[in-house]
Amino acid sequence: MAEEKTFVDDIDRSRYDFRNEDGESFKVEEGLTPAIVEQISREKNDPEWMREFRLHSLEVYNNTSMPDWGPSIEGLDMDNIVTYVRPHTKMSASWDEVPEEIKDTFERLGIPQAERESLAGVGAQYDSELVYHNVREEVAAKGVIYTDLESALHGERAQMIREHFMKLVPPTDHKFAALHGAVWSGGSFVYVPPGVSVEIPLQSYFRLNSPGAGQFEHTLIIVDEGAYLHFIEGCSAPKYNVANLHAGCVELFVGKNATLRYSTIENWSKNMYNLNTKRALVEEGAKVEWVSGSFGSHVSYLYPMSVLAGRGARSEFTGVTFAGAGQNLDTGCKVVHNAPDTSSYVNTRSISKSGGISTFRSAVVVNEKAKNSKSAVSCQSLMIDDVSRSDTIPAMDIRTDKADIGHEARIGRISDDAVFYLMSRGVSEEEARALIVSGFAENVSKELPLEYAVEMNNLIRIEMKGAIG
Amino acid sequence: METIVNKPLANTFGWLNVNGTKVNAPDKMQQQEYELEEGAERTIIADFAAGSRISAKLGRNATLRLVQIRRGKEEDTAAAAGNLSEGGLKGADGTAVNDVRVKCSEGARFEWYRIVLGGEATYDNCTVELEGDRSSFEAQIGYRLGGEQVLDVNCEAIHTGKKTDSVINASGVLSEKASKLMRGTIDLRKGCKGAVGNELEDVLLMDRTVRNRSIPVILCSEEDVVGNHGATIGRLDEDMIFYLASRGMETEAIYEMMAKAKLDSVIRRIPDEEVRRGLLEE
Incomplete structure (x- = not known):
């Protein structure tokens, strides 16, 4: 039997793709x-x-x-x-x-x-x-x-x-x-x-x-x-x-x-x-x-930007980007630390499929005045197939010694180890992969009010089927 | 001659001014070309070199190790006098321009050890094309900069072969008004199934007037690959300072010890024992 690759459905846009005549405008x-x-x-x-x-x-x-x-x-x-x-x-x-x-x-x-x-x-x-x-x-x-x-x-x-x-x-x-x-x-x-x-x-x-x-x-x-x-x-x-x-x-x-x-x-x-x-x-x-x-x-x-202008100001950015066929989504954020004791936290996920291109792009600037500032950036990208593209282009510009800056990025496919772990707990491979892909974007949906989280989960209607290649 | 060097594979926001660097490069660039045959192994030590343009083609299972060390003013003087064993390039304003381009066939390996201890300004480009299956590249970059020294690096690992492997590791210390810009790019191109790219950067900042810029890029158009990047930039961990201080060490001595340790961690990987020992004793 020919193996079938993981299939992730495109976002269902039928709910949004209707139009009115605009003749009277x-x-x-x-x-x-x-x-x-x-x-x-x-x-x-x-x-x-x-x-x-x-x-x-x-x-x-x-x-x-x-x-x-x-x-x-x-x-x-x-x-x-x-x-x-x-x-x-x-x-x-x-x-x-x-x-x-x-x-x-x-x-x-x-x-x-x-x-x-x-x-x-x-x-x-x-x-x-x-x-x-x-x-x-x-x-x-x-x-x-x-x-x-x-x-x-x-x-x-x-x-x-x-x-x-x-x-x-x-x-x-x-x-x-x-x-x-x-x-x-x-x-x-x-x-x-x-x-x-x-x-x-x-x-x-x-x-x-x-x-x-x-x-x-x-x-x-x-x-x-x-x-x-x-x-x-x-x-x-x-x-x-x-x-x-x-x-x-x-x-x-x-x-x-x-x-x-x-x-x-x-x-x-x-x-x-x-x-x-x-x-x-x-x-x-x-x-x-x-x-x-x-x-x-x-x-x-x-790239939403936060200018941390006052002592102790904070910024958090949580984002998910889903790029499908015909899409080139260049998203991310910018943070400028301009005052002491400021902190920023960036956590993003991106998914590319069916020839879609997703790029995470960021800039963290810590200026001379921003003593004791902290910044942590974490970005993860998931490649669903080999016709898509996923790039990570972060930048850090640090101009003071009194700062703690951390950055981590990862691009890859669904982790075999995670699938193996779930399978060892009795979950089928297909279900395990579906679970991992669904959970990948959870960082954003859990930050939204319930109604919108449901809406977003509907947006990413992810379907997995068949044996995984 | 004014020219743009260190142009990265992928540009980012224009206002960051990191999409290439304008330098005053020498009019005439010295060139060294190496071609290693199947299974050959070679180590090149470019000690005291202010910079050079090196290109290499590595045959099947060949290994090239390139050790490049930039020191202080003595070396600039030597470069100006043309006394460098491996050739040197020095711009009119004292900048050193170094350009390394390597192509790896199946199973070939290129190791680049770059130690920068001095010189007014150093501009390094290292582009490695991992064309052959199972070819690999390892970059170990260590630096300790003070005064108004500048280090500007563009290091690129381009994966096209299957199961290729790259490691870019940069570790260093900045003090006074030193400035460093590190661009590291792992480019996982279509067809490089099973490739792995890892990039790690660790920067210790010693003074409030330093400037550190890091642009760690992963480009990916292949599914069955892994690309990782991690960076730690800033001061020493307060708990560690407290611990060492409680053992009787002065804060200054703690910083000096940790700064040395950061650089030593790279130096210890240099494959030539004499060079390694010399640097560790400096």
């Missing part, structure tokens, strides 16, 4: 010109400083070269990308007021149900604009602000937005940060007052429906001194034959002794270029926890 022209940027600014009724900011960002974009170190993005032609698509509805705080087909989209993604059962607030973005935003009364009563960024830009917190917007990720950071600065639209603003603990998570969900469009939402979260927040971000899109682009930006300000957990389940379709930027500034005694699951997109560049 308002769109700007394809491409990127000052006139288009001006038009977006007018459409969004930007304050003058934001209009100037957009135009300045466009200049930076035009003067910045493409990254020369990651996966190829030659298939992305900005002349073919529509940077602003406004759905034919205004933002609402009631699902009943959301147009039926858009509401149906989010129903199928399970967002209203999740809101009823396990969330303190939800923001739902459809193409370039939020269509729904709501926060529970008891959470709002504590002074927590959770709204769309545009409303915040014109509301009581306008000055706060101006003081923080793209200060952590300036347009000069890289080409796609500049692009974001020029055409950003949508996204959420969260402010948690000092000492307030938001016990159940807030969630923003980003859905890109329009073919050939870009989504450029901006998420700005400020967690004030001693406060706590868990924020969940989800994203998906139907698959098209043309390239779509996601160049969002997340800026997190974690105040003294505050804690922010930021969880992402990313499941873009396989025609998506996901060139996202996420960064957290972590003050004295504060902590940021990143939980990141990367399953979708054609090409991803995604």
